[in-house]
Every structure is written in C-alpha cells, then in structure tokens.
Amino acid sequence: MGTLSIMIHVTAAAVLVGPQILMFLAVIPATWIIEDNEKMKRAITRVVAARFGMLAGAAIVTLLVTGLYQYYYTVPESVRAAPEDYRFGAIFAVKMMMFTILLILIYIHMYRYGRRIGALSDAVIAGEDDPFSKSADELREARTELERARQKSFGFSVFILGASLVTMWLGVALGDPTYAWTKLTP
Numbered sequence: 754m755g756t757l758s759i760m761i762h763v764t765a766a767a768v769l770v771g772p773q774i775l776m777f778l779a780v781i782p783a784t785w786i787i788e789d790n791e792k793m794k795r796a797i798t799r800v801v802a803a804r805f806g807m808l809a810g811a812a813i814v815t816l817l818v819t820g821l822y823q824y825y826y827t828v829p830e831s832v833r834a835a836p837e838d839y840r841f842g843a844i845f846a847v848k849m850m851m852f853t854i855l856l857i858l859i860y861i862h863m864y865r866y867g868r869r870i871g872a873l874s875d876a877v878i879a880g881e882d883d884p885f886s887k888s889a890d891e892l893r894e895a896r897t898e899l900e901r902a903r904q905k906s907f908g909f910s911v912f913i914l915g916a917s918l919v920t921m922w923l924g925v926a927l928g929d930p931t932y933a934w935t936k937l938t939p
Contacts, residue, residue, distance in 0.1 A: 755827040758819045759928065765815035766924060770917045772805050777910055791881060791899075795874045802867070809859070816852075832934055841933040848923035855916040862913060866906035873899040 780801055787794040824833070828841070836842030876895045880887040887895070927933050 755823070758822045758827070762816060762819035762823065762924075765812045765819065766921050768808055769812035769816065770914075770921055772808055773910075773914050773917055776801070776805060777907075777914055781907060781910075791874060791877045791896075795871075795878065806863075813856070829934065838936055839933065840935050840937065841927065844923055844926050844933055848920060848927060851916055851920040851923060855913065855920055858909075858913045858916055862906065862909055866902065866909060870899065870902050870906060873902055 784794050784797060787797070832839050832841050836845060873895060877892065877899055880892040880895060
C-alpha cells in the first residue's frame with residue numbers, strides 16, 4: 754500500500770505542477786495573439802482556468818491525503834518520534850511551509866488577480882458591445898488597465914510555479930529514505 758500511496762502522491766504532484774508549466778509557457782502566451790476579441794480571450798481563459806482549478810483542487814486534496822498516509826504509515830516510528838534528530842525533520846518542516854505558502858499564493862492569485870482581470874475584462878466587453886456606454890478614451894484606458902493586470906498576474910505566476918517546484922523537490926528529498934532518514938550527528 755505504501756508504494757501505491759507514493760505513486761498516487763507523485764501523480765498528484767505532476768497533475769498540480771505540470772499544468773502550471775503548460776499554462777505559464779504555452780496557454781497564457783497563446784491568448785496574447787487574440788488581440789481584438791476580448792470575448793473570445795475571456796471565454797478561452799475562463800474554460801482553461803476552470804479546468805485547471807478543478808485539477809489543482811483535486812491534486813491538492815490527493816496530496817494531503819496521500820501525504821498524511823505516508824507520514825503515518827511509511828515513515829518509521831523512530832523518525833516520527835524525534836524528527837529533529839533526522840534530516841527528515843528539517844526537510845519536512847520546510848516542505849510544509851512551502852506547501853502552505855503555495856496555497857496562500859494560489860488563493861491570492863485567484864482572488865486578487867483573477868477577480869480583477871474578470872471585472873476589467875467585463876468592462877472592456879461591455880464597452881465593445883455598446884459603443885455608446887464608453888468613450889474611445891475610456892475604452893482604451895480600460896484595455897490598458899486590463900493588459901497591466903494580466904501582466905502582473907503572469908509575473909505573480911512565476912512565484913506560484915517556483916513555490917510548486919521547490920515543494921515538489923523537497924518531497925523528492927523526503928521520499929529518499931537513505932537521505933531523509935539519516936540521523937543527524939550532534
């Protein structure tokens with residue numbers, strides 16, 4: 754059962770990190786070529802973000818469940834009883850800190866950037882649909898503000914991707930018993 758748990762855990766990590774890399778390097782840059790159709794750009798982004806959110810949510814829950822299982826059923830009692838005496842303790846503490854930071858960054862991105870971009874996109878679409886609702890200058894300013902918000906969101910995504918990778922690498926270090934379960938010398 755321990756090997757199955759590790760396989761599921763690693764798969765969940767791949768499901769969380771892989772799409773982030775794809776979003777960062779391919780999907781979001783691909784939307785940049787859609788310049789004059791905010792409705793299409795918004796529709797594509799909405800579908801991709803929703804599906805990514807479902808994947809990420811399922812991956813996070815799976816990581817938590819399999820991680821707890823591994824901690825209680827695969828980590829030796831001697832290591833769990835005194836984690837500070839082993840490399841495991843420091844690595845585990847940093848990994849949990851990074852995982853918490855990752856969750857906070859994802860939350861900030863969703864609620865700060867996602868909502869802001871959605872509201873700005875709606876304003877641009879409304880201005881495009883009803884040319885009398887905004888002046889040309891107001892619409893241009895809304896588009897500029899939307900583009901700035903998207904650029905900030907993209908930049909913030911670098912931190913999320915970095916936190917994800919560091920967390921995953923720490924997990925790899927924890928998964929190597931010859932390294933993580935080595936007793937520290939006083």
